[in-house]
Amino acid sequence: xxxxxxxxxxxxxxxxxxxxxxxxxxxxxxxxxxxxxxxxxxxxxxxxxxxxxxxxxxxxxxxxxxxxxxxxxxxxxxxxxxxxxxxxxxxxxxxxxxxxxxxxxxxxxxxxxxxxxxxxxxxxxxxxxxxxxxxxxxxxxxxxxxxxxxxxxxxxxxxxxxxxxxxxxxxxxxxxxxxxxxxxxxxxxxxxxxxxxxxxxxxxxxxxxxxxxx
Amino acid sequence: xxxxxxxxxxxxxxxxxxxxxxxxxxxxxxxxxxxxxxxxxxxxxxxxxxxxxxxxxxxxxxxxxxxxxxxxxxxxxxxxxxxxxxxxxxxxxxxxxxxxxxxxxxxxxxxxxxxxxxxxxxxxxxxxxxxxxxxxxxxxxxxxxxxxxxxxxxxxxxxxxxxxxxxxxxxxxxxxxxxxxxxxxxxxxxxxxxxxxxxxxxxxxxxxxxxxxx
DNA sequence: ACCTGAACACCGTTCAAGT
DNA sequence: ACCTGAACACCGTTCAAGT
Numbered sequence: 001x002x003x004x005x006x007x008x009x010x011x012x013x014x015x016x017x018x019x020x021x022x023x024x025x026x027x028x029x030x031x032x033x034x035x036x037x038x039x040x041x042x043x044x045x046x047x048x049x050x051x052x053x054x055x056x057x058x059x060x061x062x063x064x065x066x067x068x069x070x071x072x073x074x075x076x077x078x079x080x081x082x083x084x085x086x087x088x089x090x091x092x093x094x095x096x097x098x099x100x101x102x103x104x105x106x107x108x109x110x111x112x113x114x115x116x117x118x119x120x121x122x123x124x125x126x127x128x129x130x131x132x133x134x135x136x137x138x139x140x141x142x143x144x145x146x147x148x149x150x151x152x153x154x155x156x157x158x159x160x161x162x163x164x165x166x167x168x169x170x171x172x173x174x175x176x177x178x179x180x181x182x183x184x185x186x187x188x189x190x191x192x193x194x195x196x197x198x199x200x201x202x203x204x205x206x207x208x209x210x211x212x213x214x
Numbered sequence: 215x216x217x218x219x220x221x222x223x224x225x226x227x228x229x230x231x232x233x234x235x236x237x238x239x240x241x242x243x244x245x246x247x248x249x250x251x252x253x254x255x256x257x258x259x260x261x262x263x264x265x266x267x268x269x270x271x272x273x274x275x276x277x278x279x280x281x282x283x284x285x286x287x288x289x290x291x292x293x294x295x296x297x298x299x300x301x302x303x304x305x306x307x308x309x310x311x312x313x314x315x316x317x318x319x320x321x322x323x324x325x326x327x328x329x330x331x332x333x334x335x336x337x338x339x340x341x342x343x344x345x346x347x348x349x350x351x352x353x354x355x356x357x358x359x360x361x362x363x364x365x366x367x368x369x370x371x372x373x374x375x376x377x378x379x380x381x382x383x384x385x386x387x388x389x390x391x392x393x394x395x396x397x398x399x400x401x402x403x404x405x406x407x408x409x410x411x412x413x414x415x416x417x418x419x420x421x422x423x424x425x426x427x428x
Numbered sequence: 429a430c431c432t433g434a435a436c437a438c439c440g441t442t443c444a445a446g447t
Numbered sequence: 448a449c450c451t452g453a454a455c456a457c458c459g460t461t462c463a464a465g466t
Contacts, residue, residue, distance in 0.1 A: 124396070124397075159426065160425055160426075161425060161426075162424060162426050168415060169424065171397075171399050171412070172390070172415070172416045172419055172424075173424075174397065174399070175391075175392075175393030175394045175397060175399055175416065176386070176389050176393055177389075177393070178389075178393040178396065179388065179389030179390055179391070179392040179393030179394075179396070180389045180393075182338070182392065182396055183338075183385075183389055183392055185385050185388070186385070198382070198385070201382060201386070202386045202389065205383070205386050205423075206420075206423065206424050207423055207424050207425040208423045208425065209419075209420065209421055209424075210369075210375055210376060210383065210387075210420050210421050210423075211375065211376065211421040211422065212373065213427060
């Protein structure tokens with residue numbers, strides 16, 4: 001589960017005593033926090049609970065995070081990093097065809113939301129909260145969006161997309177995939193395939209439009 | 215603020231003592247609860263706080279709601295009722311033109327989200343919560359969606375919308391307006407006009423499509 | 429019926445303290 | 448540096464009780 005370097009912090013503590021802690025509490029807090037959210041929702045995220053799961057005192061988290069909100073911010077930032085990677089890698093593995101890339105991106109977006117409910121929840125303020133997004137997180141989040149905007153620009157150059165402000169066009173697409181994700185549209189009730197189908201259906205409609213072409 | 219009948223409950227209590235309570239605690243709880251959410255978010259909603267604001271004991275709410283979740287359900291249901299009315303009235307006052315109706319509906323959706331943040335938050339599970347939606351609330355919510363689906367059907371009959379499953383088409387539109395609403399797209403940072411512009415922009419794109427018509 | 433107080437098991441967070 | 452315990456001001460909720 002731990003993907004970090006295994007180098008303990010500064011003092012290896014020659015004794016086998018038990019040590020103050022494993023040495024990567026910060027990362028563990030994020031991972032376990034995410035786990036708790038995945039199991040029971042953001043609402044159930046409790047510093048005490050995290051502490052218990054890690055066999056650590058109630059106050060230990062405060063060594064690494066100013067408060068609960070700071071932990072959530074870190075989780076959010078980690079989420080957007082993963083999110084951006086998922087989008088970008090989906091686009092790349094879709095090959096050179098523009099439409100294939102567009103489809104892949106949409107599907108990846110919706111799939112990420114489904115497969116990382118906990119992260120998605122925190123990332124997009126699924127808490128009525130002021131959205132746990134600090135300066136750093138916001139920058140990462142914007143990078144994710146830029147994958148989409150880049151796609152639009154390229155589509156315009158290759159003649160797949162109409163002229164117009166690429167940012168606005170990207171936002172329009174963004175709204176659609178995001179709406180599908182949050183509304184859980186096309187899922188009956190837990191089906192991944194149907195949701196993917198619905199996403200592709202929407203992607204096609206988005207291209208050709210809702211009004212008849214004469 | 216109180217739009218209910220002023221008839222006190224059963225016993226008017228001839229004495230001027232102060233009475234057990236004003237007689238419409240249930241409705242007051244919903245209204246004040248909504249107020250608290252509007253001011254500080256769902257997270258800040260506290261039965262105790264509501265009680266305080268109403269000059270009522272901590273336990274009074276339990277007389278009307280099984281628990282906090284039940285209150286939230288009632289708030290949600292009330293929200294969807296208002297929401298459905300907003301959509302329907304927007305459609306009606308848009309006149310007979312189909313496109314005008316479609317635009318009005320989209321704008322009304324996004325505007326509702328903006329002007330009723332608190333309600334919207336609770337209605338669509340803006341809490342990572344299991345979405346406070348009981349059987350009754352779900353029925354009301356579905357009715358709101360049907361306004362949209364009806365519009366699509368009529369659009370198909372009048373030749374404004376391509377053929378296809380009206381439910382899926384409506385869901386596609388729904389996803390878009392919902393995405394705009396939750397992402398707060400087109401708002402810089404609190405501007406109502408620009409968000410409306412953006413919504414209309416999306417509505418047009420939705421009709422004509424993103425790929426060039428040759 | 430409708431309201432109340434005391435009490436219980438939970439929170440986040442502060443503080444003084446240990447190694 | 449990193450961890451800990453006790454303590455404080457909050458929660459939701461149960462219970463026994465008042466009118």
